Structures are given as structure tokens and as C-alpha cells.
Amino acid sequence: MKDLWSISTAEHTDGKETIMRRGNVYQIANGYMGYRGTLDEFTSEQLVGITLAGIFDRVGPAWREPVNAPNGGFTSVSLGGAELSALGNKVTRHRQTLRFGNALFERQTSFAFKGTTLTVRSARFLSAETPNLGVIRFSITCSRAATVTVRTGIDGNIWDLNGPHLLGLAATRRDSVLFVEGRTNESSKRVAVAETADIDFGKVTYESRGNRSLRVVHLRAEAGTTYTFHKYFAVFTDNDAVRGSVAEAAIETVLQARSLGYEDCLARHGARWQEKWNRSDVTIEGDDEAQLALRYSILQLLMVAPVKGSANSIPARALSGQVYKGAIFWDTEMFMFPFFIHTYPEKAVELMRYRIKTLDGARRKAKTEGRGYRGAFYAWESQETGDDACTYYNIGDPSTGRALRTYFRDKQVHISGDVAIAMWDYFRLTGDDSLLLEGGAEVILECARFYYSYAYYKDEKRRYEILDVIGPDEYHERVNNNAFTSMVAKETFTIAIATVNHLRRRHPKELRTLLKKLRIEGELPAFRDAARRLFIPGADAKTGIIEQFDGYLGLRESSVKELKARMIHPDEYLGAGQGLAVPTKIIKQADVVMMLNLFRTRFSAEIKRANWEYYEPRTEHGSSLSACAYAMVAAEFGNLDFAYKYFLKTAKIDLEAKYKVYVGSVFMGGSHPAANGGAWMTAVLGFGGVHADEKRVAINPRLCRKWRRLQFHLAYKGDDFRMNITKNSVTVASSRANTRVHAVLVAGKPVKCSPGRPVTVRYRQAR
């Protein structure tokens, strides 16, 4: 039986690009940091990266990007004076494995050199219990007695796209603890790495060469004996609220871990992972390929979920490196948040706290962008302060080398509504209004205020309009009345009013304080008016088509193929005002269909089908966010084969790592947590047919052909459920620990679910 809880490969050497891709596929992370899936002996040349969450830096005129920490996981081995590397020609066997169950990376490599075979084994994890901690077990076995040198410690030669970010890197040692500290260039934040190892063989000396602080073990290895040691490294920065210095915190952490020992550290880490999987795993019977890909996707999301209390969010390329500036995009709210809110609300809340933390940045952006707006205009590319990392010239023209003006930053205004919708969903689906009081209500009101200041009133038509925007389809910039954007803006007004109504009922005092602080009470009637009268393009009475924006239907018909044939340069961008797609109906990614998905209870299956059928052939799927939106809507109106195809495409994106990774000389690769979230959504919300709102959970499954059974967990209003779906039955198991009876709507039938008493409903799958 196939192992559906790990991936592994026996390939050991390859070109730089494959090494880089594999670094993404085999990465591990714990929310605090990500460690790319590179091997112990690799260096910055092989794109080793320990990317930290929530700490950014800028050098010169280049982009701000997240800081990579000095590599405390470095170990290299020399045999008879020759340094061994899995990239060298001495490798006889290699296998590397990523275990999903506890996010453990393992490698085993045998080297043959002058008649001796030396086998290296290592395992590493980033602690799920102690976010600052990384733990590695490393062992060596020689087939014959040999002189072996092991160098292990901290490699400060770190990979940076636009570095160096750490200045004044100084290496020191306290007994067996190696220690490196530097300060970021821009805001002088300390980043400290400590490392220790329990080496009980050979003779240990220390060396410090070119930013490497190493422990050198000189060993006369006996034949057949396995020499094992454990390494513990910890990263701390000034972002960590520690008593005393970050240096002391790092040193203390590795010493504690070392005294606990590898096995105990691993056990505690594993227990945390068990809990994660208990909440979030999805099992699919009858389709191993889908099962593996989906579980891998879920692993990615669980690994990069922010640390509790960090108020960090998840960047568009997660913690797989510095690509996309380590920035948080709408991806998080629209494609990752649903996974967390439905399975792991404690992580969902952190994502929302990040938006509360960056509210002032959004206010600054509103004030300074364009003609100056009010309220909160969230950054298109958001870093730690919420100021926008997106540039106005965000894409290069490969033919001329000139930067192209794009309007992502100043016109992709749907971001604020995406945030407001997620904020409200947290309350709707958990029933927990503490987040609203913590700042969530303020975010929502400021987003509504922003849209009101952005909107214009069209007197002749007695309606507000949202003009001059970019919708999710970025190939058509500066359009008017974009369906997705306007819908999101209108929803924001509705949510703002609902927020005020809720607070008025439940927290009148806090509401008064908030309204006073924002001086916004006088604006509420305007929000109410806009919630009623903001214009949304309607479905055509005859065709059901919703026009993506004013004038879209008048654009020229074309095909992705035709456009590609007309390209002058293979990396040519199809948008940015003069791009080949601009005069045509070809869109980059789901836009109207994304709206149908986001507001799925408000449109009939007929409308969904009509628009899906219209827009899908006109979509390039040039974004990894596109396929799952089409898959979900296809599942809803019953095109299950298509939904499955797109589901699989989405679920396998990071596993197969076939995406483009270099544009010119710029590294663009990295993982796709939004697609990971999209895969989960398609499986559970799409095929599982789950729809939860403030009133109840509804399930209307449409399992795809291959799937015999689909099981998953669901968190709803503080309670937990386990769903077990077959082609003709749904079993809802309300957890024994749940506090109340829930009414669940199964295939249109209301069912009462009491704690500890599973209910099975038979249904006939709609086709």
C-alpha cells in the first residue's frame, strides 16, 4: 500500500534549478521560520534559506524583503580530506524524505571515496512547540575505518535576493554554544542564532572562517560504527518579546533543548503535529493521487500558519524564501483563511490580527494614494507595517528592459473588502466577537469608509459606482464597475452596518468609544445608502452573463494560443495597458467566477454555469489562484470532471513544482499556499459541498467520480464536527466535547446533531 503520509526522492544531483525547486518541495516550517529543503552541506549557492516570518529589511534601492537567518543547521563531512557533497560525483545512493505526520525532513546519502563508503543520515524539524527552535539528528557510518572530519555550526553566508540584510555579523562562542548576531540594515533589529551539539566522539576544535562559525570534529571512524550527534539551533530577533537580550534567549533555548534531548524534543513536536492533523486532515478513499496531493497541501498550510500571538500572516510564497518580497497579498484572506476558519480558528484569528496590527499602515496608504482617500486602503503587498511594498512599476518589459507602469498598488482596491469579509467571517463562523472588539470592528469600519471615499455617485442612475480599479483579472487595468470589486465593496458596507448593529446590541459601550474615536457616526447613513445603492453589474436576462467590467463584452475575441503566438518575447507580460491581452477578452484569472465563488449562495446554478462556460475558455489561468476558483464553481453546478481536473492541478502545484522559477535572472520560485488553500476549499467546500454561515452548516456533497469516501473535520461556532461522506450518505459526527445541539442541513434536509451522537443521512447526489 502506498504511503500517503510522505514524499521522497532518490535523485541526488541535478542542475541548480532542480535543487532550487526541490528546496521548495522539501521545505519545512513552523510559522516562525521556514527552512528550505536543502541538504546539510549546502550553502547559499544552493539557495539554503531560513526565512523568518514578520521581519523585513531593505538594502539600497532594491525591494524590501524578509530576512533570512544565518544557517544554524549547517554540517559538512570530509572523508580523507575531501569534502563530501550530494552534488559531487562520489554519491552512490541518496534518498530524501519529507514526512507529513510531523513535518520531518530526512536524508540519507552514501558516498564512495577511495574504497570507503561513508553514509550520512540526518533528520531535522522546526519545533512546533518552541517556534524559535530547530533540531537535527546527524550520523555517519563508514564501511571501512577512515579519517573523517565533521564541520558543524552556523553558516553566516546566507542566501539573499537583495541582501545583505544583516550587518556586523559577529560570531562568538560560549563553551559549546556557537553564537552569531547581526543587525538589520534598515531598522537595526537584532537577529541572533545560537547553536549547540552533543558530540561525544572525536576531537573537537573550533574555527571561524568567512562568516562561518564551526565546530570541527576530527574522527578516526571505525568500520561499521555509526557516529551520531544532535544539533539544536535557535533564532531570535528583536520582534520576539523576550526578557533580556535575544542572544541570551537563543542560547538558553538551545541549552534547554539539548538538555531535553532529541527524542523528547521530537515527541513534543510530534504531539503538536498530531493535534494539527486531528483538526485538519482530509481523507479521500479511492484516489491516492488526490489524497497525497491534498495532504501535502494541508501540510504546507499547517507549517506556515503563524505562531500564536505573533499577529503575523502568511506571505504569498509562504516561508519558502524571499520571493514576492515576503509580502502578504489578498491570497491570504481569500484562499488560505477559509481553510483555517473551517478547521483551525486559532490560526485564522492570527491572520486577522495581522490586519488589525497593520491598520495604521492601511490608513497611511489611503491618505497618500492617488487623490487621497479616507479610511483603510490595505496594501497590495503588505509587510510588517502594512505600508505597501508594491511598486508602481512592478513588471519589467523583457524586450526593452524598461519597467512597466502597473496599477496593482493603487487600483486593486478589492483588498480592503477581502480583509473586511474575512474579519466578519471570523465572527460569523466562530460566534466569537472578541476579535471585533480587539480592533476587527475598527478595521471593518475603516474599510467601509475607504470605499465610500473611493466611490462616486452617478446622479442620473441613482447609484454609486466603483471606478478605475483592477479586479482579480490583472490584464485589464483601470476598469469601471468591476463585478468582483464592486460586490466586495458593497458587502463591506453591509458588514460595517452589521458590525455596528451587533456591537450596539452586545457591546454598546465599546461601540460608543469606537464611534467616537473614529468620528464616524455621521457617516453611517452614507454607508447604509451605499450598501443599498452601490452598482453591481447584473446577469444578462437572456444569457445570464455578468459583464466583468464596463465594456468587457465589447472587447475582441481571442485565445490564449493566439496571444502566445503573437508574443515577441517569451516572458512578455500580457497586461499593463499595452499588453496583448488588454484589447481582448482573454483574462489572467478567475474574476466574475471568483465572485460567484465568494458569494456562492447569492447566485443560481444556472448563472454559475453560464458564466463559468463563458469565462473559462477565455481564462489564461496565469495565476495559481485561478484553477481552484473555476473548480469550485464547476463542482457547484455539477461539472465534476472538470472540477476534478482543476482540483488536481491546484493540489499538485507545489508537489510537482513545475511552475516558472526564473524571470531573467530574478528568482521567482517558491511555494503556493493560496493554491494549497484552494485545493482544500475545492475538496471540502466544493466536492464536500460545505457551506457555513452565521445560522448553520449546510452540506450538499457532489463527490467526483473516483472518490468513494471523503472525511474531514469542521470547526463551527467553537464546536468540532467530523464529516464522513460517501456517494449516498453523509455522517455528521458532533464531537463528544461539543457544548450544544446543532442543526445541520444535509442535502437540503435539516438534521439535529447532538454531541457524541453521529447522524447519518442518505442522499442522492445531484448530477
Added chain:
Amino acid sequence: MKDLWSISTAEHTDGKETIMRRGNVYQIANGYMGYRGTLDEFTSEQLVGITLAGIFDRVGPAWREPVNAPNGGFTSVSLGGAELSALGNKVTRHRQTLRFGNALFERQTSFAFKGTTLTVRSARFLSAETPNLGVIRFSITCSRAATVTVRTGIDGNIWDLNGPHLLGLAATRRDSVLFVEGRTNESSKRVAVAETADIDFGKVTYESRGNRSLRVVHLRAEAGTTYTFHKYFAVFTDNDAVRGSVAEAAIETVLQARSLGYEDCLARHGARWQEKWNRSDVTIEGDDEAQLALRYSILQLLMVAPVKGSANSIPARALSGQVYKGAIFWDTEMFMFPFFIHTYPEKAVELMRYRIKTLDGARRKAKTEGRGYRGAFYAWESQETGDDACTYYNIGDPSTGRALRTYFRDKQVHISGDVAIAMWDYFRLTGDDSLLLEGGAEVILECARFYYSYAYYKDEKRRYEILDVIGPDEYHERVNNNAFTSMVAKETFTIAIATVNHLRRRHPKELRTLLKKLRIEGELPAFRDAARRLFIPGADAKTGIIEQFDGYLGLRESSVKELKARMIHPDEYLGAGQGLAVPTKIIKQADVVMMLNLFRTRFSAEIKRANWEYYEPRTEHGSSLSACAYAMVAAEFGNLDFAYKYFLKTAKIDLEAKYKVYVGSVFMGGSHPAANGGAWMTAVLGFGGVHADEKRVAINPRLCRKWRRLQFHLAYKGDDFRMNITKNSVTVASSRANTRVHAVLVAGKPVKCSPGRPVTVRYRQAR
């Protein structure tokens, strides 16, 4: 003493480009048609063109353009069997002259061949009395007896940019009258040319070869005898309201002219020209260069002024060819109309009738453009129907060969206001409200309606805004709150209300009919509201700078030089969204300064100076319309040296013909009637300091250094004035035929001017 009533050149042969340029410089026209300044023996190869006003055609996917008529002016001469051409190597002497007084083109060329010198002399004019008629005197003199063959008739091999436009060209003859007729490709309009000649020497035969219908005169020329004949050709099209066929009309016209004879035709033509000059000439004492250039400019305008009753207007390249699609731009209202309304209202009214005639086209454009508007959105490039000839991809990128999306057509909305302002000015300055009743009021109301449907209301700011436009500076597309555009739109609302008020007082019945026809009465309160509350960017309290559009002042500083240095291709366009000027403050042409000029009584000299000084160094003057706007404003705040420099640049543009004429292989040359009008405006309104409004004429002269005396005519409210300005006195001579006493404000002093009684006022010129 220098002749300031003609230009001439003795150069006889040159490259194709010079021939083409000279064709512009020496062109003649009579409103009905233009005849390029080419020589009798030239053919389509040398860009001979007889371009007709108001008749357009399209072939295939190419641009619609005006129709060129078969050349009824063709004559070639052979000596001893060898065809003579001024471009050949037999030329010993050549001189060609354009006489301003009666728009007469003359040439004299001597050829030497095998010991014989043959001199050709010709003179031609397009009749100012009979618009369809062209008349030529042609003579030959040989130094020795020689065998000469003269071929004269109609050359149907016509020059077309995107032709051929005349299908089924058939040549026939009726006695001595040659006749060619064809039909336009698109709408099958007949175009007929008849020609006859009074040849009383040699032996005449006829030949028809390859679209040429010729009379061949075989002559044994005696030494020293001059053989002279006269040619008469006439062009008629289905646009001419003739009884019977256009063929008959053409034949009848040439026969009548022939029976009248050359001298009589010329005398009648000359009398008409005398009248034109009496109305429009400007004399400058002390500056022959300026005098010649200005008079040449006035000649150009007088030549291309539309024929009475034609309801034609003046294309941006006049009748010098098919460049710019023969289209009418805002140039006409903003740069040419002022000359006519101040000197020749009978021509001004024709320009306005053209806009009335094309109102339905403007309505169609409003309905179909963008999201669909109401009212009248005049074409950016207007032909006979008022439908827009401008394409959405109006400029090519020379590097990629791709067409660039430009927004001239759909976003340069100031055109409708330009029309409304001129329409109202006709009434204001003539006192004649018949044009309003003829359709002018309807135009104005429909323009206001258009702006109301284009404008949005910004609730928070209690104001209307005009969003997403291009101002005169076309390098910055899709901007908000462009000062020029918003000012023009606001003025349109004001004019609409004033129009209704006037009609209510004077023509209540016609008003009722109009309001009913347009169903517009309910919209008038909205127009009144918009006239008050439409937002115009104000002058900064400290600097006096008016921001050209939202965000302009935040753009990057640069210089034209810097941009040119960065160009990849010499013909690279600096605008169109991704052009080099777009992110910078570099503008193509006067925009805020154009507004200060158009609304010059509403801004102080300080504001004018501040903005002029700010914008001028940032202006490329990439349009021929720019220099005169800067010159006029400079004259107003007293930078006379600068004003003079730019005046001269503007006045000499067509005379020197140094502009760019080819872009790639596309011919772009032609004359610049807007600059001609700009030269007149700078002289009379700028240096002369004339400002007329509905109440009175004011004069506040600021003569430039060189000018000792400036004299010109002025038409105002049906009366005529002659102004005589020196550095310290102004004499206003109210024509003896005037009907009433006018109060004229001279240098701030009110003066009563009675018919036939010149008044002189001394003044001190402000510096």
C-alpha cells in the same frame, strides 16, 4: 523694399521630400478644394493633389480620408520628343511664386535642349468666386524654331494615401471638353472633373492613356513667339447641390469660364480676394519678417475657409492633402475660429454649421462610446458625418511595430465644450442669435447633457468631478480633474443655462419647441447645479500653480532632453500609458496655460506668470498648437521677448516647412492652419491686446520691441473697426458704414466710437 505680398523660390530640383514640402508651401485653395504647389507637369509621384473639402472615402481596412480629384491642371511639354520636367537636368532657370493678394501660383521655367531654350510660364488660381473652378494660363516660348508637343488635360493617376477612392474612372470628351468621372468606393458618390482649353495654335489631337485624358498639341514653334492658352477645370461631386448631373455642372462651369476668359475670371477672383484682405489683413511696421510670416498665415486661413453654405469646416492639415484623415479636430474651434469670428464672421458661422450638421454623429458617439453617454460627444477626428475617424490604436510603436492604445478618441472629452464655447462666442461677439435657432442652441444643450452624463458627483466633497480624461497634454492619459477639461465642461453648463435664458427672453416659442424635442427641461436644474459645483483645480495659495490634473505635481521632474536621451527609437511616442513622459512632469503641449489663455479674463497676471513659468520649461511643444498658447499668455503678463520668439515660431511654421513629414513610410506632412490661427491670435489678441466679450471690445496693447505699428481690422456685433496701434497710441476707427456708437475700452479707458469718426487714445505700455 521687400515684397511682403508674395514668396518665391528659384530652386528647381530637389529630393522627393523637398518637393513634397514645397507642395505644401505653395499650395492654393478656395475652400472647396486645395491644389498643392506642384508644377504643371508633375504627377502623383510628386504628390500632386487636388484635395476636396467635405467628401471622404474608405478603402479596405485603411483610414477614411478625403477624396483627391483627378488633376484637371495637368500640362506637360515635349521638345524634340523629349518630355520636359523641372525635375530633369535640362532646367536652366526656374522661379515659382505664390502671390498672397489673390492666391495666385506662378511658375516660369527655362529648359535647354539641343541648343534650344524653351521657357514655360504658367499661372493658376482656384476661383474665389466659383468654388468648383480652377483656371490656368500656360505659355511657351522657344529661343529657336522647334518641334514642341503640349499635352494638356486631366490626369486621373491621382495621389492617394489609402486609395484608390474613385472607381470606374471613365474619360470622355464632348467637343473640346475633356471629362472624367468616377464614384467613391464607400458610398458611391460621383466625382466629376471637366476641363477645356482655348488653344489656337498647332494641331490638336486627343489621347486617352492609362487614366489620362489629354489634348495633344503638335506645334512647330517659331523662334521668339510666345504661345499661350488657358485651361479651365471644374470639379463637382454629389455633395454639390446641382440641378442635373454633376457631369453637366462641371462641363457647364468650364464652358462658362472659357467664354468669360482668363482675364475676367482672374479679375472676379481678385475682387473677392481684395474683399478678404480688406477684412483680415494685419500690417506690422518695423518687422518685415513677422509681417510676411503673419500675412502668409492669414492667406492660408482665408484660402481654406469653407465655402458659404457648405457647412464644411477646416481640417487640421487644411486642404494640403489627406494627412490626419482630412479630419476636423478641436484645432478649428480653439485656434482658427477666433480669427474668423474677429474678422470674418461669415466664415465663422460656416464652421459652426458644420458642428450643427454633425450633431447626430456626436450623439451617436455619445451613445456608443465607453459606458454609453447622453447628449453630444463630438468626434476627436471628425469627417462629414461627425462619426469619429479616430481609432483606439492611433499610434504605432516603432520598436515593435505594434499599434498602441491611445485614449484620444474616447477620453479627450474637452472637444464638446470647445464646440459649445465657440458656438456661444459666435452669438456673444456677433450679437446674431440666428445660429442658436438654426441648431446652435441644440448643440450647446446636448454638449451640457453629455458632460452631465460624463461627470460624477463626489458626495463627501459636495462637488462634481470630470474623471478619466485626456487634456490637451496628450502624454498623460486617463487623468482626473484636468484643469482645462473641467473648466471647459463647467463653462458648457454655464453657456447652456445662458442659452436657455436668452431664448426664453427672445424666442420663447422656439425654446419651448427645442426643450420639448430634446425632453431636456427636467435636466436644467442639474446643469445649473453642475455649473456651480463642478470642481476646477484651484491655484495654490502660495505658489499660484494650478495642478494640471490630480497628482501631476507629484510626478517626477525631468527634461525633454533627458527623455530624448533615453529614447530607444527616434520616432518613439512619449505618451500612451507606458511612454517615457508619462511618469514625469514633461507635457506635450500647453494645457493649464491653454486654459489661462482660453479664459483669460478670469485669472490674474500673477497666476498667469506663475503657471507659465512653471509649465513652460516642462513643455515639449510636441504639437504645433503649443507655442502660440504660451506666446499669448507671455504677452499678457509682459514677457514680450519670449512671446515674440514663440509668435515667430508659430507664424513661420508653414512658410519654413521644417516640420517632420514622414513617420516611417507614412506621409505626415501638410499645412498647419491652427498655427496660422495661433499666429493671428498672438499678434492681435496677444500683442494687440484685444479682448471682446458680449459687452464690449477692450484693447490693452503690449507691442513687442520691434513693432512700431500694428494695424488690423475687427468685426464686432455686425460692425467693422480698424485698429491702429503704436507704442503710445491707439486709434480706433469705426467704419463709416457702422450702425451705432460703441464703447471701446482702450488701455482701461472707456472711449465712445462713432461711425466714421476715428478716436485716438494715448497710453503707456505696461512692461
